[in-house]
Amino acid sequence: MELLLNNFGSVNKYLLRFSKYHKVRTANIRNYSLSSLDDNSTTAKLSATADPTTDLATSGQKAQHKRTQNSLHIAVIGVPNAGKSTFINNLINHRVCPTSSKVHTTRKSSKAIYTTGQTQLVFYDTPGLVTPREIKRHNLEQSFKSAYKHAIQHADIIACMHDVSNSWTRNALHSTVIETLNEYKHLPSFLILNKIDALRSKRVLLELIRVLTNNTINTTQSVGNKNQRRQYKRIEESNDKPVTNSEDKKDVSWSNFQEVFLVSSITGSGLNDIQDYLTRVAKERSWEYSKGSFTDEKPEALIVESVRARLLDYLPQEIPYNLHSAIEYFSEENGTIYASVEVTCPSARIERLICGESNGKLRQITERVTSDLVETFGKPISLTISTRSKKTE
Ligand SMILES: Nc1nc2c(ncn2[C@@H]2O[C@H](COP(=O)(O)OP(=O)(O)OP(=O)(O)O)[C@@H](O)[C@H]2O)c(=O)[nH]1
Structure with a gap:
């Protein structure tokens, strides 16, 4: 089963949330200016105007x-x-x-x-x-x-x-x-x-x-x-x-x-x-990282971990611990990130549970992860989460 969420329509809402998040948190510390993900680098970056x-x-x-x-x-x-x-x-x-x-x-x-x-x-x-x-x-x-x-x-x-x-x-x-x-x-x-x-x-x-x-x-x-x-x-x-x-x-x-x-x-x-x-x-001691770096994690890894975190939030008990998420596709074009993550489930029953009726739950999870990732990268993201099960019933 696959669900594609085209988030361009709602991305402004997320960017608004993102800037609100930063303004509130940085009010008395410093001013931020967002810049794009560094195309030549594998690490996620935002540029900050320091004090x-x-x-x-x-x-x-x-x-x-x-x-x-x-x-x-x-x-x-x-x-x-x-x-x-x-x-x-x-x-x-x-x-x-x-x-x-x-x-x-x-x-x-x-x-x-x-x-x-x-x-x-x-x-x-x-x-x-x-x-x-x-x-x-x-x-x-x-x-x-x-x-x-x-x-x-x-x-x-x-x-x-x-x-x-x-x-x-x-x-x-x-x-x-x-x-x-x-x-x-x-x-x-x-x-x-x-x-x-x-x-x-x-x-x-x-x-x-x-x-x-x-x-x-x-x-x-x-x-x-x-x-x-x-x-x-x-x-x-x-x-x-x-x-x-x-x-x-x-x-x-x-x-x-x-x-x-x-x-x-x-x-x-x-x-x-x-x-x-x-x-x-x-x-x-000399700095190890350039001034604008926030993490040394690859964007692909941040995306997979964000999917995993929301699966933990949305699924009951031990179920999410038995899922495996992996990146299938990642690219960045014209300031937008395109990514696809596949979630492997131990059985078709669990896969149905994640997707929910008419894919409603999977859509909810995808929206939530998208919102998280806009906060992470500071730019629009078009995210697909697909599921597959190891065993059919
Ligand atoms: N009320 C309240 N909840 C908090 C606070 N800090 C974290 N939480 C909540 O505690 C839960 C766990 O937070 P995490 O930051 O994921 O905790 P962690 O220590 O990194 O967890 P692990 O990854 O399991 O090691 C989340 O639901 C947070 O929202 C706080 O200051 N107050």
């Missing part, structure tokens, strides 16, 4: 001396669904890491690049840390477990993402996270408490900081920047009651975090503080 200080250097009023370049490689680790990809996309103001409401959306380590002023931040989005049992249950590739190692080995610092919205798991760092931090304890690390928007009581956060850092971060004194301390103070002054005891729990905590940040990756709250922190600690 005014850099513009000055490149305009007629060139700086007297050559400015140094700084860079920092950050491995973002955490359990599946902690919000790692959402965090990176919103921090770099660009959708390069596919996200979904299901676990294991990210399957391999990928890079997202953000350049501001003299500093280039290179984020490694890593697959959620998993146990061998989870690898089996979700039919994950064996390379899954080791993918984060590659990222950490290239990192200067580890960002440890922790989901505070889940009251069952938030009071402890997962054992796989502690194991990883231990294994790479020579690297500095910081803790990100994510999804604070989902909390009714913010009071719980102070207690969590104490528990998860083994009481090593003092929320009332010199740790953190002014904003963070103000945030901690506001929480302290609220009337809510703490929910846990503050006794030391070494097996659920890590004592060597250098900073703790409270963020909502989805609303963008707190992300500027992290950006400032990373810029401050960046090393004097």
Whole structure:
């Protein structure tokens, strides 16, 4: 079965959404200008007009001396669904890491690049840390477990993402996270408490900081920047009651975090503080990527991963984990991307489920992926998703 969606009619709607997305996210950071995908390159690019200080250097009023370049490689680790990809996309103001409401959306380590002023931040989005049992249950590739190692080995610092919205798991760092931090304890690390928007009581956060850092971060004194301390103070002054005891729990905590940040990756709250922190600690080192690069992934790979992410969102339970998506066709002509992806299903029954009545579900999925990809590439895309089944009934 095949469904072709010609999206030229609706592409303006997507471009409008795209520019809104960028304007909102970049309001107080910098101005963006979109440029086309670099025809000669295999990486997706947008050009960004960086902050005014850099513009000055490149305009007629060139700086007297050559400015140094700084860079920092950050491995973002955490359990599946902690919000790692959402965090990176919103921090770099660009959708390069596919996200979904299901676990294991990210399957391999990928890079997202953000350049501001003299500093280039290179984020490694890593697959959620998993146990061998989870690898089996979700039919994950064996390379899954080791993918984060590659990222950490290239990192200067580890960002440890922790989901505070889940009251069952938030009071402890997962054992796989502690194991990883231990294994790479020579690297500095910081803790990100994510999804604070989902909390009714913010009071719980102070207690969590104490528990998860083994009481090593003092929320009332010199740790953190002014904003963070103000945030901690506001929480302290609220009337809510703490929910846990503050006794030391070494097996659920890590004592060597250098900073703790409270963020909502989805609303963008707190992300500027992290950006400032990373810029401050960046090393004097030449940039690896040109100023306009946002990822080193090939556009074809971004397309396939975006299809996979939306299949995870639209299909129930374990079904999407047993599908295989592959690019069939990719080209770019006159500023428009043409792509076709084939989804192989384990049976005709599953294929019918994906397509839905009169192909309605497949059309919905295709529209959603198209919208995501317009945000990714900043240009129209004509996308076809076709399905086939391994077995007929
Ligand atoms: N409420 C809320 N939801 C969030 C936040 N950040 C991420 N999410 C949601 O959490 C889910 C998982 O987000 P992802 O960014 O895909 O998580 P991940 O850690 O990359 O997941 P894996 O690929 O499984 O490792 C998605 O449904 C996001 O919309 C947040 O700050 N607040």
